[in-house]
Every structure is written in structure tokens, then in C-alpha cells.
Amino acid sequence: MVLKVLAIVVVLILVYIFFFKKSRESEITGNKKHEIEDELVECPTCKTYVSSKESILSNGKYYCSKECLLNK
Template identity: 40%
Template sequence: MLKIVLTIAVIAAVYFFLIKKPQVTQHRRKRADDEKRRPKADEEIMVECEKCGTFVSSHEAIIVDGKYYCSKTCAGVK
């Protein structure tokens, strides 16, 4: 009887170990992503349009080749 209990305990431990590990990794990765994304999303800065000099919120600015533009017209994209 004790042997069966031990076997089950070992299997449970192995399952727990195998199943929990990827979840922890995923959870960590997700959190790291969130932390990476959060400052960017919350941080609203005014940036100057490369073409016309208009200041525009970084949320609304169009970024082309690392430069900020106030509109698609200034950015030269359609």
C-alpha cells in the first residue's frame, strides 16, 4: 500500500514539476512583455513632426524610419 502511495506521489510530483514549469515560464514571459509594453503605452510625449514641425502626441504620431510625423501626408505614406 505504501508503495502505491509513494508511486502516486512520485508521479504527481513529476506531473506537477513538468506542468508547472512551462506555466511559470509563460507567466514570466507575459509579465516581462507587459512591463516592456506598459511604459511605452502610458508615456505620452509630444513629438515634433519631421516635415512641418507640428507637435503631435506620440500616441498619434506616425513613425517612419524612426522619425515622427503628424500625419500620413507628412510621413509620405498612403
């Protein structure tokens, strides 16, 4: 009797892992893809990388600071 109960519990755990665990993992990894919306761009003057959100856009080029923009 105990062996039958253990077998049923093991089958239920395997069914849970097979059907429900994968859907939760895909939801988690799907959300992480949407978190990364920023990219690093290279400053043409000093060749450092800066976030495109924090950079200064001028004539289609991204600059890391006003000094680099003026010294182009």
C-alpha cells in the first residue's frame, strides 16, 4: 500500500515538473529579455563606451561628454 502511494506521489511530481515548471521558466526568461533596452555605444573622440541613454547625440554620433563633443 505504501509503495502505491509513493509511486503516485512520484508520478504527480514528474507531471508537475514536466508541464508547469517549463512554463514558469519561459515566463521568467521572457521578462529578462525585455529588461535590457539600452546598449553601449562608442564615443568617436575618446573611444570609450557609454550607455546610449546617457550619451549626447550629435550628427548621428554618440559622445560621452560635452568635452568630447567640442573636441571632435
